[in-house]
Amino acid sequence: MTGIEVRNLTKRYGPITAVDTLSFTVRPGAVTAFLGPNGAGKTTTLRMMIDHVAPTSGSVTICGRRYRDLPRPTTVVGAVFDASAFHPHHSARDHLRIYAAMGGFPDGRVQELLTLLGLADAAERRTGGFSTGMRQRLNLATALLGDPRVLLLDEPSNGLDPEGTAWLRSFLRDLADDGRTILISSHVLSEVQQIADDVVVIRQGRLLTAGPLHELTGTAQAVLVRSPDSAELSRILMRHAQAVRADGPDELRVRGLDAARIADLAAGQGLRIHGLTSEHPSLEQIFLDLAGERTNG
Numbered sequence: 001m002t003g004i005e006v007r008n009l010t011k012r013y014g015p016i017t018a019v020d021t022l023s024f025t026v027r028p029g030a031v032t033a034f035l036g037p038n039g040a041g042k043t044t045t046l047r048m049m050i051d052h053v054a055p056t057s058g059s060v061t062i063c064g065r066r067y068r069d070l071p072r073p074t075t076v077v078g079a080v081f082d083a084s085a086f087h088p089h090h091s092a093r094d095h096l097r098i099y100a101a102m103g104g105f106p107d108g109r110v111q112e113l114l115t116l117l118g119l120a121d122a123a124e125r126r127t128g129g130f131s132t133g134m135r136q137r138l139n140l141a142t143a144l145l146g147d148p149r150v151l152l153l154d155e156p157s158n159g160l161d162p163e164g165t166a167w168l169r170s171f172l173r174d175l176a177d178d179g180r181t182i183l184i185s186s187h188v189l190s191e192v193q194q195i196a197d198d199v200v201v202i203r204q205g206r207l208l209t210a211g212p213l214h215e216l217t218g219t220a221q222a223v224l225v226r227s228p229d230s231a232e233l234s235r236i237l238m239r240h241a242q243a244v245r246a247d248g249p250d251e252l253r254v255r256g257l258d259a260a261r262i263a264d265l266a267a268g269q270g271l272r273i274h275g276l277t278s279e280h281p282s283l284e285q286i287f288l289d290l291a292g293e294r295t296n297g
Ligand SMILES: Nc1ncnc2c1ncn2[C@@H]1O[C@H](COP(=O)(O)OP(=O)(O)OP(=O)(O)O)[C@@H](O)[C@H]1O
Pocket: 013, 016, 017, 018, 036, 037, 038, 039, 040, 041, 042, 043, 044, 045, 187
């Protein structure tokens, strides 16, 4: 068993239900983005994965076991939560040495990680003067000391410049390609679109959707059809499409059929088409649609 399995996970803080019967799985060999607006319950869920927060009910297993039952948890899971939790007077090397000693990892691992994370030149500098990007790298280095197969990152691109974000993307890609399980939380959907293989979307502690990103964007693709015969055309398309919606007097939004097929179906019935536009919605739009559907439903 590899990866992460979340089953009926619930966390209540008095009257607030931060996480509500949440179930999903995170597979190895992929980058999974854990998405939701502020306050959706992402951090609480990540913290429950590593026993920082006790669930009210439900469970999480990592590589088939609960965190507390893992023999050496830091060799299985690395987690990065806060980019500022360093002793400001310690150098990057001191910081890693202390954590290496606590985890029982060889000292040589410290230099390895400083190099891997591009911190070798800054190794002797005090972390108090580190930029956000350097802090993120040092945090990642700390989480990777035990060479874990699972990596949990809470908002890793927060405060990173475009160069830092691009670096992080390729770094995480390499880790995933190596068969590791990578779960990153984010509320910046445009960034995630470039990095994630899979997405898990939550809102108000509940699951909205989970699965491969391309499936989510694929099913959200639509064709906007302009036709003076839209009523008749709508009846024909409904037999073949996933969804047909009237968007205006002469406009239909069609899901589950491509533009060529729509044109062929219309031609077959002698119906006029005045315009066909394929839409590729952003993750942002998909997310808003999902949230809206849930609210309306
Ligand atoms: N220790 C706590 N005590 C009371 N309420 C809490 C506590 N921790 C979190 N919450 C509440 O639980 C809900 C989920 O918070 P959480 O931090 O998990 O969300 P999030 O998705 O990570 O949001 P953000 O992107 O803002 O970090 C929020 O309503 C929050 O106020």
